[in-house]
Amino acid sequence: MHLIQNIKKNIRILDVGCGYGSEAILCSAIGGKVLGIDLSEDRIAIAKKRVKYFENKLERDLDIKFSLGNLFNHYGEYDLIWANEAIHHIAPLNEFLNISLQNLKIGGKLIITDQNRLNPYPYILSKRAQKKYGGIYIIKKDTRMEEAIHYAIERIFTLREIKKILTKIFRNVEIYPFSYFPFFIYKVFNKYCMKIERKYIRKLPIIKLFSVGYTAICIKKNESIS
Secondary structure, eight states: OOHHHHHHTOEEEEETOOOTTTHHHHHTTTTEEEEEEEOOOOHHHHHHHHHHHHHHHHTSSSOEEEEESSSGGGOOOEEEEEEETTTTBBBBBHHHHHHHHHHHHEEEEEEEEEEETHHHHHHHHHHHHHHHHHEEEEEEEEEEEEEEEEEEOOOOOOOHHHHHHTTTHHHHOOOOOOOSSSSHEEEEEEEEHHHHHHTGGGOOOOHHOSSEEEEOOOOOOOOOOO
């Protein structure tokens, strides 16, 4: 919702960790000029194929490109940078935030969505993943890009932690918690979950700290910290 609300015709968008390109394609279909970047060659290849499929369906070209690469080596000028469940893999995070600040136009937005460490469900999943890979941080060697890539394993934050991190780089930061039930419960009991959230959970501010996920919107102002 927060992403779509910010899409205007010809807006320049960088989709960080674009994966198979779902949000990038959506943003392009509603008027954005999009670059999606990811470390996975397989995902980039599939994303490119999906563009052709949607262009045929829409009967028009989409202004979208996908690139295999390390975002730390990428520089451009964007109105919006989108990172959907990507920052729990990005390391070092502060460097990414500083690069995002440089790549945004004045008034541009960095929009992040990710999981909340205070919610038991994503917390347990993150610990399982870290145990599987032997820690929170690893180094990936990619011969195609001829570099070693620092990579975080499901390194998730609480809402308070992420706001503290973001406000060191951006002065204007808003955090919006969302969802209080794991997806597999929502999928089966959607109406009941929404009713419980609307009638009870959203009226208790302390409960918001335990949401499954959050959206963070950071705006680059003239007074942003460099």
